[in-house]
Amino acid sequence: DARVTQTPRHKVTEMGQEVTMRCQPILGHNTVFWYRQTMMQGLELLAYFRNRAPLDDSGMPKDRFSAEMPDATLATLKIQPSEPRDSAVYFCASGRDRASPLHFGNGTRLTVT
């Protein structure tokens, strides 16, 4: 089965360090989403790409977060500098288009100490 692949699965880092999370969407999917899940906030949309173009990143703290799609097989989410409040599970998801099933990766569990 085709699946969304995220790396790393777990990341523990100290406050102030840079964190990079990677996502390989399903081949042929042209929409990519980054979500963050915490117990308190549930699932929050951080960024949305369509055909590699960033269409919405209003959910991200602009001063420290950035999201890019350097090519169709790779999406990245960077946090610099990281803070303890960034601790969460970060999910990448992809879909064939905006009106089709959304498929999630297994997530990156980030802990910032």
Add this chain to the structure above:
Amino acid sequence: GIQVEQSPPDLILQEGANSTLRCNFSDSVNNLQWFHQNPWGQLINLFYIPSGTKQNGRLSATTVATERYSLLYISSSQTTDSGVYFCAVAYSNYQLIWGAGTKLIIKP
């Protein structure tokens, strides 16, 4: 914006029982999806069902768009069905609005 309400918030059942989970939404939608988040945190897409009825094994879903609700049926439940079930909807854009989920526990 669209509001999504799921019920019940929690459900505890014995293995083999059947269950019905409900998702109510406040406005017209053209995108409705059901997801299962298992105890290991994986989010699995169960159905893309903006209208009509679909079945996949022991699971089935029905969306009545005109009455603004969707139902997820789980028959002959198994312990592996435990987890949180989310309903998410959207209309004419990409941003899914998520319900708070139904936490299901299946006891052996």
